[in-house]
Amino acid sequence: MTDNYYKILGVDQNADQAQIKQAYRRLAAKNHPDRGGNTADFQKIQSAYDVLSNPEKRQQYDNPHAHQAFHANNSGFPPGFEEIFAQFGGFGNPFGFNFRYQQNQPQRNKHINLHHTITLEEVFNGNQLIASITLPSGRTQAIEIKIPRGIQDGTVLKLAGMGDDTYPSLERGDIHLTINVKPHEKFTRHGDDLVTSLVVNAIDAMVGATFKILTIDGQTVEIALPAGVQHGQKIIIEHRGMPNMNDNRSLGNLILNAEIQIPTNLTLEQQAQLKQIFN
Numbered sequence: 001m002t003d004n005y006y007k008i009l010g011v012d013q014n015a016d017q018a019q020i021k022q023a024y025r026r027l028a029a030k031n032h033p034d035r036g037g038n039t040a041d042f043q044k045i046q047s048a049y050d051v052l053s054n055p056e057k058r059q060q061y062d063n064p065h066a067h068q069a070f071h072a073n074n075s076g077f078p079p080g081f082e083e084i085f086a087q088f089g090g091f092g093n094p095f096g097f098n099f100r101y102q103q104n105q106p107q108r109n110k111h112i113n114l115h116h117t118i119t120l121e122e123v124f125n126g127n128q129l130i131a132s133i134t135l136p137s138g139r140t141q142a143i144e145i146k147i148p149r150g151i152q153d154g155t156v157l158k159l160a161g162m163g164d165d166t167y168p169s170l171e172r173g174d175i176h177l178t179i180n181v182k183p184h185e186k187f188t189r190h191g192d193d194l195v196t197s198l199v200v201n202a203i204d205a206m207v208g209a210t211f212k213i214l215t216i217d218g219q220t221v222e223i224a225l226p227a228g229v230q231h232g233q234k235i236i237i238e239h240r241g242m243p244n245m246n247d248n249r250s251l252g253n254l255i256l257n258a259e260i261q262i263p264t265n266l267t268l269e270q271q272a273q274l275k276q277i278f279n
Helices: 005-009 017-031 039-052 055-062 064-072 081-086 120-125 202-207 268-278
Strands: 112-118 127-134 140-147 156-159 175-181 188-190 193-201 209-214 220-225 234-237 254-261
Touching: 005 017, 005 039, 017 039, 017 175, 039 055, 112 127, 120 127, 140 156, 140 175, 193 202, 193 209, 202 254, 220 234, 220 254
Parallel strands: 112 175, 193 254
Antiparallel strands: 127 140, 156 175, 188 193, 209 220, 234 254
16 A cells, blocks of 8 residues: 555545544645646545545555455355365365455446646636536436536535446436635635725724725725724625525625724824824
């Protein structure tokens, strides 16, 4: 066994499925090639998750010797017992034992796991993905996927019956598409709310001012900042955040974190004037 799948995912050997899934999502997002990650590392993460997320594969991985012994001998006797009887080839099978080897796992069409990265603007507006993929059977297939508005980072969309078709007589596999959302240079998403900074100079913070804010959908909203705003104070603009994935009529809020900017280049005369005002 060349790779330690638990070490690759950074989880304990006793980790439950929820911990394994959480570790996979975090590493997949960090190491995805679309985000500048290393392809080889991403493939190792995929392989580790494919095994550890499947109870049967995980059991085989944790107990490789027991699994090999079971499949090598399905007669119920210790390994090598059949070879003893083989030495009596001229006498046939005097005890009437029926030795059978377990057959391979039944054939099936596999599920296909894909990843796609979109921007926060595409999350707000929704998106239609049209792509061409090569199936394990070698056949090229066009897929069309509607990415719903408000989709959360890491959401997996399922296309039932659109996956592997290597075995035509068997049920086709599915396509599982994981949506990753690219970090935004201005907004941070918390649930359906969007959070950003609002830089306010000290004078405007003291006396109040009007600001024009550009929202995620490209519109401009004008807000009146009251006098006496404090550093770190939150200004909430209702219904200017992200749409809820399950109900697009519901929008989160846009939250502005006030950052008070203190001037550092006042002249002596200006400093004196300010002291006179406040004294």
